[in-house]
Amino acid sequence: MKPPKADHEKNRSGRAWLARAGISLWFGLLALPFTGWKGSLRISASVLAGILLFQYGLPRFTALSGKLSLWTHRADQLAPARLRRLLKLAGAAILLLLPLTLNNYQIDILTMAGLYAVLALGLNIVVGFAGLLDLGYAGFYAVGAYTCAILTARYAVPFWLALPAGGALAAAFGMALGVITLRLRGDYLAIVTLGFIQILHLILNNWDSVTNGPRGIMRIPHPALGSYRLAQPIDYYYLIAAIFFITWFVVRKLNATRIGRAWVAIREDELAAGAMGLNTTLLKVFAFVLGAFWAGIGGGFFAGKFGFISPESFTFFESVLILSMVVLGGLGSIPGVILGALALIILPELLRGLSDYRMLIFGLAMILMMILRPEGLIGSTRRKIETSSAK
Amino acid sequence: MLIQQVINGLILGAVYALIALGYTMVYGILELINFAHGEIYMIGAYLSIIFLGFFTTAGLTQDHLAISLFLSFLLSAAFCGAYGYTMEKVAYRPLRKANRLSPLISALGMSIFLQNYVMLTQGSTDIVFPHLLPPLEFTGGGVTVTGIQLFILASSFILMGGLYFILQKSLIGKAMRATAQDRIMSGLLGVNVDLIISLTFILGSVLAAAAGTMVAIYYGTVNFSIGYVAGIKAFTAAVLGGIGSIPGAMAGGLILGLVESLGAGYISSQYKDLFAFLILILVLLFKPSGLLGSSTREKV
Numbered sequence: 001m002k003p004p005k006a007d008h009e010k011n012r013s014g015r016a017w018l019a020r021a022g023i024s025l026w027f028g029l030l031a032l033p034f035t036g037w038k039g040s041l042r043i044s045a046s047v048l049a050g051i052l053l054f055q056y057g058l059p060r061f062t063a064l065s066g067k068l069s070l071w072t073h074r075a076d077q078l079a080p081a082r083l084r085r086l087l088k089l090a091g092a093a094i095l096l097l098l099p100l101t102l103n104n105y106q107i108d109i110l111t112m113a114g115l116y117a118v119l120a121l122g123l124n125i126v127v128g129f130a131g132l133l134d135l136g137y138a139g140f141y142a143v144g145a146y147t148c149a150i151l152t153a154r155y156a157v158p159f160w161l162a163l164p165a166g167g168a169l170a171a172a173f174g175m176a177l178g179v180i181t182l183r184l185r186g187d188y189l190a191i192v193t194l195g196f197i198q199i200l201h202l203i204l205n206n207w208d209s210v211t212n213g214p215r216g217i218m219r220i221p222h223p224a225l226g227s228y229r230l231a232q233p234i235d236y237y238y239l240i241a242a243i244f245f246i247t248w249f250v251v252r253k254l255n256a257t258r259i260g261r262a263w264v265a266i267r268e269d270e271l272a273a274g275a276m277g278l279n280t281t282l283l284k285v286f287a288f289v290l291g292a293f294w295a296g297i298g299g300g301f302f303a304g305k306f307g308f309i310s311p312e313s314f315t316f317f318e319s320v321l322i323l324s325m326v327v328l329g330g331l332g333s334i335p336g337v338i339l340g341a342l343a344l345i346i347l348p349e350l351l352r353g354l355s356d357y358r359m360l361i362f363g364l365a366m367i368l369m370m371i372l373r374p375e376g377l378i379g380s381t382r383r384k385i386e387t388s389s390a391k
Numbered sequence: 392m393l394i395q396q397v398i399n400g401l402i403l404g405a406v407y408a409l410i411a412l413g414y415t416m417v418y419g420i421l422e423l424i425n426f427a428h429g430e431i432y433m434i435g436a437y438l439s440i441i442f443l444g445f446f447t448t449a450g451l452t453q454d455h456l457a458i459s460l461f462l463s464f465l466l467s468a469a470f471c472g473a474y475g476y477t478m479e480k481v482a483y484r485p486l487r488k489a490n491r492l493s494p495l496i497s498a499l500g501m502s503i504f505l506q507n508y509v510m511l512t513q514g515s516t517d518i519v520f521p522h523l524l525p526p527l528e529f530t531g532g533g534v535t536v537t538g539i540q541l542f543i544l545a546s547s548f549i550l551m552g553g554l555y556f557i558l559q560k561s562l563i564g565k566a567m568r569a570t571a572q573d574r575i576m577s578g579l580l581g582v583n584v585d586l587i588i589s590l591t592f593i594l595g596s597v598l599a600a601a602a603g604t605m606v607a608i609y610y611g612t613v614n615f616s617i618g619y620v621a622g623i624k625a626f627t628a629a630v631l632g633g634i635g636s637i638p639g640a641m642a643g644g645l646i647l648g649l650v651e652s653l654g655a656g657y658i659s660s661q662y663k664d665l666f667a668f669l670i671l672i673l674v675l676l677f678k679p680s681g682l683l684g685s686s687t688r689e690k691v
Contacts, residue, residue: 030473033441033466034512133495180676187424188675190495191626195668198623206661316619320503327496360507366500370493371485 024048062373069378092245099237107233109349111305114240115298117341118247120325121334122294125251127323128332129260130287131267135319136177136193139200140170140292142314144299149217149309150210159223163300170296171289178288182281197316204311216310223304236305243301247294252334254290263287264332317359324362327369330376339378394534396656397649402540402609404648405547409602410625411632411640412554413475413595419571419635420591421487426498427478429622430505431471431596435603436613437509438467440520447521468600474505475596476589484585502619510615517612543605550601551641554594558637567591571635620664624651627671633681642683 028044035043099107119141126134144166151162177196181189204211211217223230223239230236254260262283265273274280303309321344329340348358369376410432417425442463446452451459482501486494527538558564569577570587578584606621607613624647632643647667655663674681 033438133492184675187495192672192675195671199665199668202665359503363500363504367482367497370497374493
C-alpha cells in the first residue's frame with residue numbers, strides 16, 4: 001500500500017489528467033457507432049466522472065467499509081450473548097410488525113425481496129460456500145414452480161404438500177446435475193449449468209401437454225389455511241417470512257458445522273480437501289441438492305402467490321439476477337447475501353427512472369465488485385477473520 | 392434434401408468455427424472462458440450493418456458495393472478488436488492472479504453489460520441488413536446454393552487458413568503458442584506476455600466480427616440477443632474439438648453446424664438448440680479433452 005498522500009499528489013499531476021482524458025475519449029470512441037456524436041461525448045463525460053469518483057472516493061470508501069465490517073465482527077464477538085439474542089428478537093419483531101404500517105404495494109416489494117433472499121441464500125450454498133459456479137439456478141426455481149403449479153392446478157393437491165414436493169423434485173434435479181457435473185472444473189461447470197437452463201427452457205416451451213408451452217399455467221389456486229384462502233399481500237408476506245426464517249436458520253447452522261467448513265475447504269482447494277480425507281464427491285452433490293431445494297421452495301411460493309407461471313419467468317437472466325445478489329452482498333456471507341437480495345429488489349423500485357438501466361448496472365457492478373471488492377459489501381466473517389489475523 | 396442440409400450445416404458450422412477460435416485461443420492462454428466473446432460477435436454484426444447504413448446514406452453503395460461491404464467489414468473488425476482489447480484490459484487483466492471464480496463472474500458481468508448496452512443504444516427490436524446484394528443462385532440436382540453461401544464458406548476458410556498461417560509461421564504466432572504452453576516461462580524468455588494476451592483478444596475479436604458480418608449478410612436481421620446463444624454454441628464447438636486446440640475449434644464448429652442442421656432437418660426443428668447442448672454435456676462427460684485436444688492433468 002502506498003501512503004495516501006503520495007496517491008493524492010499523483011492524482012493531481014498533469015499526466016494523470018491526460019491519462020484520464022485519454023481513457024474517457026477511448027470509451028467514447030468505442031461507443032461512437034452505436035450512439036452517435038452526442039451520446040459518445042456523454043459516455044466520455046460519464047467515464048471521466050466515474051474515474052474521478054473512483055480515484056478520489058474509493059480509498060475512503062474501502063477504508064470505511066473495511067472498518068465497518070471489522071467493527072461489526074468485533075461487536076459480534078464482544079456483545080454478550082443475551083444482548084445479541086435481544087437484538088435478534090428485536091429484528092424479528094420489526095420484520096413481523098413492519099408490514100402493518102405499509103401499503104399493499106410496499107408489502108409486495110418486501111415479499112419479493114424475501115423470496116429473492118431465500119433464493120439467494122440457496123444459491124449462496126452452491127456458489128458462496130462450495131465455490132461451484134452454477135448458472136442454471138433458475139432452472140431449479142422453474143422445476144419447483146412448475147411442480148407446485150401442476151400439482152395444485154391439475155390434481156388439486158393441497159399447496160402445503162405441493163410446496164415441499166416442488167422442493168424435493170428440484171432437489172432431485174440438483175442431484176442429477178450435481179452427479180453429471182462432478183468431474184468438471186469451475187468454468188466447465190458454469191457452461192454445463194448454462195446448457196442445463198437452456199435445455200430446460202426449451203422443454204418448458206415445447207412440452208405442451210405438461211407445461212402448456214409458452215402460454216404457461218394459469219389459475220393456480222391460492223394456498224389455503226383451513227377454510228381461509230391466502231389472498232391478501234400481507235398473508236404472503238408472512239408466508240415468505242416464515243420460509244425465509246427456516247432457510248436462514250438451516251443455512252446458518254449448516255455453515256457452522258463440519259459440512260460448512262468442508263465446503264469452504266473444497267472451494268479453496270479441492271485437491272487438498274480431498275487429500276485431507278473429505279468426501280468431496282458427496283459434499284459437492286449435497287451442496288447442489290440443498291441449493292436446488294431452496295430454489296424449488298421459492299418457485300412453489302412464486303406459483304402460489306401469483307397464480308400464473310410461464311417459461312419467461314425462469315430464464316438465464318433470472319439466474320444472473322440471483323447470482324448478482326450473492327456476488328454483490330458477499331460470496332459466502334449470509335448477512336451479505338440477504339442484504340444483496342434486499343438491495344437489488346428494493347433499489348430498482350426506488351429508482352424507477354433507472355429501471356431500463358438495471359441489467360446494465362448489474363453487469364457493470366459484477367465486474368467492478370470482482371476487481372475492487374471481491375468479498376462483497378459484507379464479506380463473510382470467516383474470510384474477515386482470516387484476512388485480519390494475517391495482517 | 393441431404394446435400395442441401397449438409398450445405399446449410401457447413402455455413403452454420405463455419406460461423407461457429409470462427410467464433411469458437413476466439414474462445415479456444417483465449418482459453419489456451421488464460422484458461423478463462425470469455426463469456427463475453429459471443430457479445431463481441433453480436434457487436435460485430437451490428438457494426439457491419441451500422442457502417443453499411445452509413446455508407447448507403449453517403450451514397451457509396453450504389454456504385455461501389457463491394458468496396459463499401461469490405462470497408463464496413465474492416466471497420467467492424469477494427470472496432471471489435473478495440474472492444475476485445477478494452478474488455479481484456481478492464482475486466483480480466485486486474486483479475487489475472489485472483490481465484491478462479493472471480494474472472495468468470497467478471498466475464499459474465501461483461502457479457503450482460505455489453506448486451507444491455509447494445510439494447511439500450513440500438514433498441515430491442517431486430518435491425519435489418521440492407522438488401523443490396525444481387526440475388527445469385529446456382530441450382531443443380533435439387534440443390535440450391537446462393538452466392539452469399541459460397542461467399543461465406545470461401546471467406547471463412549480463407550480467414551481460418553490465415554489464422555493458421557499466423558499462428559504457425561509468424562513470430563507473433565510462435566510467441567502466442569509459447570505463452571499458451573507456459574506463460575511464466577515465455578515471460579522469462581523475453582516474450583511480452585501482456586502484449587501477446589492483448590493480441591490474442593484482438594485476433595479472436597476480429598474473427599468474431601467476421602462471423603458477425605457474415606451472419607448479418609446471411610440472415611438479414613440482427614438482434615441484441617444473438618450473441619448469447621451463438622456464444623454457447625461456439626463454446627460447445629470449441630469444447631467438442633478440444634479446448635485450446637486451433638484445428639479442434641475449426642473441426643468442432645463444422646461438426647456442430649452439421650449436427651444441428653441435420654438434426655433440425657430430420658429429427659425436430661423445435662428442439663434444434665437441444666442438440667448442441669446435448670453434445671456439450673456428452674463430450675464433457677465422456678471425453679472432456681475433446682476430439683483433438685490433449686488431456687491435461689490438474690497441476691497441484
